[in-house]
Amino acid sequence: MLLLFEVEQQNGIDDLRLAMLQAQLARFPASGHVLHFIDWAKIELTKDTLGRYILANPAALTGPTLWGLPVVATEAPAFQGKFLTGAFNAAAQLFDREDANVVISTENADDFEKNMISIRCEERLALQ
Incomplete structure (x- = not known):
């Protein structure tokens, strides 16, 4: 992926946002993410230095979203450690x-x- 800038302490959450940027630059704005169940759990369990969850609210009953896009978790082994971000509404x-x-x-x-x-x-x- 071509980066136009550096991201400090880049992690999985950053990777997904950068994939959205890449789709936008290709003129196909992303409409969703697909991740393995384990990878999505790692993102949801990310905490700040005080032990507070960054993304997930364990009491919330909302659907999984990241950067305003829906997240679909899959058990397909091919997705573990990888992800798919795309314009699914326009190109799927x-x-x-x-x-x-x-x-x-x-x-x-x-x-x-x-x-x-x-x-x-x-x-x-x-x-x-």
Whole structure:
């Protein structure tokens, strides 16, 4: 990434802001971030010198955001230690190959005898 200036004590939060700047300079303003669950937790748990959380308010019920953009946490191993910032609203497309499918059953092995219910939910999507 080409930097026009130096950032003191650069960290992951700075990296995401600089990625937003890079998208803006390419004339595609970012509309969101994608990070691994672990990396997002590290950012949320960042504290100042007095032990106060910089970003997260553990009592808040708001959705995850950073620099005013939504953050989507993923468990995809390829994202650990990496991130994706982009103009998803202008340059991404979601393909819904199959509607959501929910199957409920009590006939799995011994579920009936144990008074249990098995639930399977699935949907086939692709992001391009």
